[in-house]
Structures are given as structure tokens and as C-alpha cells.
Amino acid sequence: HTVFKLALGEAVGRWHLASERTMLSGWRTLGRWATGYFGAYIVVWGFVYGATAMSASALPLNALFPTLSVGGWAVVCGLLGLALVWFGRYGMLEKIMTVLVGVMFVTVVGTAILVGPNLLELGAGLVPTLPEGSVAYVLGLMGGVGGTITMAAYGYWTFAKGWRSPKWLPFMRTDNAVGYVTTGIFVVAMLVVGAEILIGQNLTESDKGLLNLSDVLAADYGQWARIPFLVGFFAVAFSSVIGVWNGVSLLFADWWRTWRMPKEAPPDTATTYDHQAGMHSTPYRLYLLWLTFPPMLLLFHGKPFQLTLVYGVLGALFMPFLAGTLLVLLNSKLMPDRHRSRWLSNALLVLCLLLFLAVAANEIVDFL
Numbered sequence: 001h002t003v004f005k006l007a008l009g010e011a012v013g014r015w016h017l018a019s020e021r022t023m024l025s026g027w028r029t030l031g032r033w034a035t036g037y038f039g040a041y042i043v044v045w046g047f048v049y050g051a052t053a054m055s056a057s058a059l060p061l062n063a064l065f066p067t068l069s070v071g072g073w074a075v076v077c078g079l080l081g082l083a084l085v086w087f088g089r090y091g092m093l094e095k096i097m098t099v100l101v102g103v104m105f106v107t108v109v110g111t112a113i114l115v116g117p118n119l120l121e122l123g124a125g126l127v128p129t130l131p132e133g134s135v136a137y138v139l140g141l142m143g144g145v146g147g148t149i150t151m152a153a154y155g156y157w158t159f160a161k162g163w164r165s166p167k168w169l170p171f172m173r174t175d176n177a178v179g180y181v182t183t184g185i186f187v188v189a190m191l192v193v194g195a196e197i198l199i200g201q202n203l204t205e206s207d208k209g210l211l212n213l214s215d216v217l218a219a220d221y222g223q224w225a226r227i228p229f230l231v232g233f234f235a236v237a238f239s240s241v242i243g244v245w246n247g248v249s250l251l252f253a254d255w256w257r258t259w260r261m262p263k264e265a266p267p268d269t270a271t272t273y274d275h276q277a278g279m280h281s282t283p284y285r286l287y288l289l290w291l292t293f294p295p296m297l298l299l300f301h302g303k304p305f306q307l308t309l310v311y312g313v314l315g316a317l318f319m320p321f322l323a324g325t326l327l328v329l330l331n332s333k334l335m336p337d338r339h340r341s342r343w344l345s346n347a348l349l350v351l352c353l354l355l356f357l358a359v360a361a362n363e364i365v366d367f368l
Contacts, residue, residue: 002184004355007348008151008319009180011326011341013172016155017163018339019329023152024251024258026329034325039255041318045149046248046287050295053244054078056237060230063214071300081241082292085249086285090160093246100239105182107232112189114221148318153247156254156278166339186236193229246279249287256283323353 015026027034051074058073068076085093158164158172193213214226278284327349330341341349 002180002187004348004352005151005183006177006180007345008322008326008352009154009176010173011330011345011349012151012154012322013158013176014169014339015326015329015335016158017168017172018166018336019334020164021334022159022254023155024254026334027325028258028261029332029334030325030328035255035259037321039259041321042149042248042252042255043290045318046252046291047295048298049244049248050078050291051298053081053237053241054295055299057234057241060214060234060237064227064230064234074299075296077238077241078292078296081238081245082288084242085245086288090157090246090279093242094157094160097239097242100235100242101182104232104235104239105186107228107235108186108193109189111217111225111229111232112192114225115193115217149251150244150247152322153243153251156247156250166336169339245288245291249284249291250278252287253278253281253284257281317356319356320353323349323356327353 012023016022019026024035024038027038054074054077055070057077058070061073061077062068062070065073084096088096154176158168163172214230217225217229327341327346329335330345330349
């Protein structure tokens, strides 16, 4: 999982920096079908993800402060995320994200160390297996953890940092590697905590797993033990709110800019991109509102965990499109020769493409 996401993140960043074009500019060169597909997908995805992110942020807050329901806290989180992204500059958002990721890492990894796993059993548990009937959950994990459509937004953040030419490629690769290695460690820590504390409980049929986990921590180690875990879980979820509200709204604004270009314009002319203008554009703000308010209709249906699974499956179905189009673009004449994909990048992208196609096909066959 981490290796595939590393490969995809590096590919997206390399496309932006080496070609000096955005992802939407690249997709436009592939034909109207690519931008049309992405436009339809981003609207549907945003509706589901908005409810997912707000609900996930609300669960730990409800456990810490039960005076408000999960739905009530979800509305608060959505409005707070909207305000921060609407009025904040990228530099401020990046600092908030850095703090949240630091809190996430320390608290969740610390909790994993606290529960003291059996290292031999842990090593055996890291061997990939696919139990019967688990395809949807595998899709949810691999598609949902560490970014889906947000991976395509990574290049916009490199532009926001001022990285706008191939000379920044080493910095981008280091940044990408640190991010996904951290994500991999975090995922292992979450698996350790879940396996040690929730073993034997039917988490896939209940939205109470998080609360059960914090209650067991409190019973075994004292009330203090549940607080860092819940704070860390909130940091995980709310960092996703801020990141998506900014990054995917930028993607939508760039999609709108690209889609409205005259048909007679050459497909490789959609290269000019102004990050600050994008953050103040009408499409950017309309998509922010779309992420925040319509999904609130889903917040009170009482199944936040099921929302997370739906988001994960939907996100995984985007990955073949991203991997496939990156394979084409990074080997095309739009890329300078020295920065085109070599055998390792191509092999990882092909494996990623085949993996998600195979798992999705398996799910469709099982459904039929």
C-alpha cells in the first residue's frame, strides 16, 4: 500500500514540476473524455466525502464531549473547516496540517506502543492476505488511506510552495517519501491498536468501534489513556477536512478553467496556473460550499462507519484512472526526456493499475 502510494505521489509531483503543467492540463491532452470523466467523478466524490470527513472528525469529539451528538459535532467540524480554508492562506493551512499530523503520529503510535503487541504475531499479521468476503474492505483501506483523488492535488501544493520547475524534484521526492512513510507507520500503529483491543468484536457491523476502543483503553490503563488516542484520531480526521477542502477545491477550480477553454484551442495550451487566483476564484468557493452543506443531509442517518467504507470504495475506483493516465503522460512527448518514467516507475504504476482493476472486477463479479 505505502509503496504504491509513494509511486503515485512521486508521479503526480514529477508531472507538475517537470512538465510545468497541472494534472488537468495533462488530462486535457488525452481528450475530452478524461476531463469529462473527472468532472463527473469529482462532483459525486465530493458529496460522499464531505459527509465522511465531517462524521469521522465528529466521532472522537462526541466521545470526548458527548454534550453534542455525532451529527452536531460533524456540522461544527464542517463549518470550522470551511472557515479556515475560505479565509486562510496556504501557508497558514500548511502549518495547521503539520501540527495535526504531528499530534496524530505521536498519539496513535504512542498508543500502539502502550498496548504492547506480540512482535512475532505482528510480523505475521503484516503478510498480505485477502479473507473471503473482504474485498469491499480491502478497497476501502487501500483506496481510502493516504489519499485518493487528493493525490492528484499534490502537485498544486508543490506550486503553492513555489516549486515550479524540475530543479525542485529532489525536494518533492523527499517530501513525498516522508509523507507516505509516516502514513505507513501510522497505518501499522492503527492495525496494532485495533488488533490488540478490538479483537473478537464485529467492527464492520457497528459504528461503536472507536468508542469501544477508547473505553477499553480507559479500563486497562486509566481514563487518561483514552484522551491521547481520541485527540490523535481527531487530528487524523480533521487534517483530511482541511486538506481536501483546499486541495480538491483547487482541482475543481482548475477543472472548470480547463473545461471552459475553447474546443479549437490546442490541448497543450492549458498550462498557466496561478495558485492564489485559484484559491480566490468562484469555482473554488462553490466547491467548498458543495463539500460542506449538501453532505450535511447524510450526517444524521446514524451510520458514519458505513459512510467511510463507501468513500473508500469510491476512492479506490479513481486509482486506475490516475495510474493509467500517469503512465501515458509520463511517457509522452510533453515530458522532457530526462524526466520521463524509467522501468521502476512504470512497473509500479502498471502494478497499481492492475491491482485496482483486478480487485474492482472481483467485487463486480461477486455482486453479480
